[in-house]
Amino acid sequence: MTGQYNGEKILVINPGSTSTKIAFFVGERKQWVENVAHPADELAVFPRIVDQLDFRLEALRRELQNKGLYVEELTAIAARGGLLKPIPGGVYAVDRTMLEELREERYGRHASNLGALLAHELGSPCNVPSYIVDPICVDELEPVARISGLPQIQRRSVFHALNQKRQARRVAAELGKKYDEVNLIVAHLGGGITIGAHRRGRVVDVSNGVDGEGPFTPERSGSLPAAEVVRLAFSGLYTGEELLRLINGRGGFVAYLGTNSAREVEERAAAGDAEADLLFAALCYQVAREIGACAAVLSGQVDAVVLTGGLAYSRRAVEEIKKRVEFIAPVLVYPGEDEMAALAEGVLRVLRGEEAPRCYQYEGGGMGG
Secondary structure, three states: OHHHOOOOEEEEEEEOOOEEEEEEEEOOEEEEEEEEEOOHHHHOOOOOHHHHHHHHHHHHHHHHHHHOOOHHHOOEEEEOOOOOOOEOOOEEEOOHHHHHHHHHOOOOOOHHHHHHHHHHHHHHHHOOOEEEEOOOOEOOOOHHHHEOOOOOOEOOOOOOHHHHHHHHHHHHHHOOOOHHHOEEEEEEEOOOEEEEEEEOOEEEEEOOHHHOOOOOOOOEOOOOOHHHHHHHHOOOOOOHHHHHHHHEOOOHHHHHHOOOOHHHHHHHHHOOOHHHHHHHHHHHHHHHHHHHHHHHHOOOOOOEEEEEEHHHHOHHHHHHHHHHHOOOOOEEEEEEOOHHHHHHHHHHHHHOOOOOOEEHHHOOOOOOO
């Protein structure tokens, strides 16, 4: 099959909790994408996520055979990065240290941990190199941004690194510059919302939506008054696990309106639901406020504000945010996200000599500053 194509042939692997999405690219052109489903009852027999490796590997090999795609004809494999030590953004060659830490689940359990493992198992017998691109553990915070206010708690960098950095590079190119020549504020607006200050190619500060920072979202609480959270915790009304679920999963629109669909909330607001109208406006307000905070981080020197993610499809959301922040810099809108294309594009930069691959073994530890 691949013999008919000219250009770099890249297989992209993106594992999810009950499926593994794969795509085939020739250069920047996506040829096909498939979602290989893994029935929950079949996954249930594996004690750990990493124990699913051989099971998923065989499913991928069957799918590639059905597609007539031969691994030995690939130029490279791009995989979604998993839970690893804090590392600077970039494209990382899959190496032995990375594989060992993912197998040990040293930094946590997540389906994305299987990405590099699957890529290595597929590619190494044919000497096809494997890479991960801007994983969720990207950490470029400056030392001043790590201070929380309590020595027992250090702020962490956990955000939509893959999409934020992809859109930042895209904007830089449209401005006729390189990513490391611009200052940008990038707001990823989806079920989770993270907003980052990108200073010359590094995300020097970012809201950590997983830990409850930044704006509330369709299903997350966002930043809360700390004293009130402590009172809730000791009220006897919630277990610790239940409270964590309120912060991440059952907060935001879910808590107020019983839905995590921003589109539904917007439609209810348009139909005259006053509470839905107020909450949709409040989400946009909080996003704008966080963008303003990032402008301060960048000392007001901002080339563009970038809105991306699923909520950026909403005309109302874009207009409400834009009217509050366009004084900072031009507002550019790139709705949605395409993780598969972002992974392929990262590996292409390495293959074409536009970016040097990083070595995981020698990176990490929170490379801010």
